[in-house]
Amino acid sequence: MPIKTLLVANRGEIAVRVIRAAQALGLRTVQAVSAADREMLAARMADEVVEVGPPHATKSYLNKEAMVAAAVRSGADAVHPGYGFLSENADFAAMVEAAGIVFVGPRPETIRAMGDKAVAREMAARAGVPTVPGSDGRIEDARAAREAAEAIGYPVMIKAAAGGGGRGIRVAAASAELESQIPQASAEALAAFGDGGLYLERFVPRARHIEVQILGDGEDAIHLYERECSLQRRRQKVWEEAPAICLSPERREALCASAVRLAKSVDYRGAGTLEYLYDETTGEFYFIEMNTRIQVEHPVTEMITGVDLVQSMLRIAGGERLPYRQSDIAIRGHAIEVRINAENPAKEFMPSPGKVAGFRAPEEESVRFDTMLYEGYVVPPFYDSLLGKLIVAGASREEALCRLRTALESLSIEGLATTRGLHLALLDDKDVRSAAVHTRWLEDWLPTNLPAIGRPA
Secondary structure, X not given: OOOOEEEEOOOHHHHHHXXXXXXXXXXXXXXXXXXXXXXXXXXXXXXXEEEEEOOOHHHOOOOHHHHHHHHHHHOOOEEEOOOOOOOOOHHHHHHHHHOOOEEOOOOHHHHHHXXXXXXXXXXXXXXXXXXXXXXXXXXXXXXXXXXXXHHHOOOEEEEEOOOOOOOOOEEEOOHHHHHHHHHHHHHHHHHHHOOOOEEEEEOOOOOEEEEEEEEXXXXXXXXXXXXXXXXXXXXXXXXXXXXXXXXXXXXXXXXXXXXXXXXXXXXXXXXXXXXXXXXXXXXXXXXXXXXXXXXXXXXXXXXXXXXXXXXXXXXXXXXXXXXXXXXHOOOOXXXXXXXXXXEEHHHOOEEOOEEOOEEEOOOOOOEEEEEOOOOOOEEOXXXXXXXXXXXXXXXXXXXXXXXXXXXXXXXXXXXXXXXXXXXXXXXXXXHHHOOOOOOOHHHHHHHHHHHHHOOOX
16 A cells, blocks of 8 residues: 655654655655754654654654654654664564554564574575574573684674674673673673673674665565675774675675575565675675664665665555566666764764754765755754765766765865764775775774874864
8 A cells, every 4th residue: 555644753864865755756754853853854844743752762762652653643654764763673663563554664573583683694594695603593691602602713703682883792802801791792782772682703803894785575675786884983884885896796796696585585575784794815705684774875875776775665665566676776886975973083083963053065966965964953962973974976986986075075064073074084095095994994094094184174
């Protein structure tokens, strides 16, 4: 049944992105807001605004009951959860469906299965998708952890079974370190996700982070090629691009085919991302987790394929079959996305909320800036520091890099410290320009190069 009214259960730039996609399809939009977000751009764009709670996310954007009640009260027949917050909460998806409302995303049982990373590894193995050597499911106690680590071989990664975003992760090089870090990792995972469960994986020190975008309708699935997200700080992605130039055509085909196999094996519905570690020295890739939602970095995939992923999610949720065949999807050029955060790199990336005194977005060809900003907007201190995502495309990676510099120089956000200067500095680095990076590269680069970044605009 086609969607007529959509409730956006999120905030910031992704709420703006969803509303624009919904409006392009002729849908009525309802924006859920906290008390701190009544003046955000998405609220100004929506046909209706409904307040769901106080500023703190636990009482608003993470309040399942309040969000479902808002959807019912507004007459919405569908809810789009965006990313973060309740987007991968199986209980929330089930509550939405129990209220007779469409959840724009996978079925609750799919979210539940793939959201537990230990279970997801097992399902990937059954689908013939290679996984990083690790524990057989969750580790129940310190003794089981020691036995698993000895079988895997040190160093090992201690990882949260639920959630994501780099939380609940530690690296242990020996048994004593493993035992001391397990309680810390479990406590962090419990605080972040309400689940302190852990599992172990072999630590691949110079891996590249590659992820495959998939789209399914519950019966069929396709891939939209891959993105590389190796430039990370504290396991948070900073810079993403597509396609991954480290992959040969043969490796790309094998990687993307494995993602489709896994998506089909779980009857995947909507947009999703399968994340892998790629060992460039051996050419081996390993599945690590699946994100059952739209990703922050989805625009680079849209730029190289011409597919609007958010519109596709809405069409599928409205009952349409997958609108593309695999043969319809081709790579066109190269795209890069950098995250512009309200953080000051010169002060250990201290958050920098406040009033936007001036704002100018770049308007060059093949450039888009997905943002929630406007002049005079007051960025609240309660949420993630992401202000927007600067995305550029070119016929080649070199052209995209040149276009990125021009776009960054054109971007002006006054009144806040931002990470714009960090990206300009990265553009000057020979390793970044040659794509000779890995998941720990940025952490090694920052101590030496941070002083040269200066005060960001």
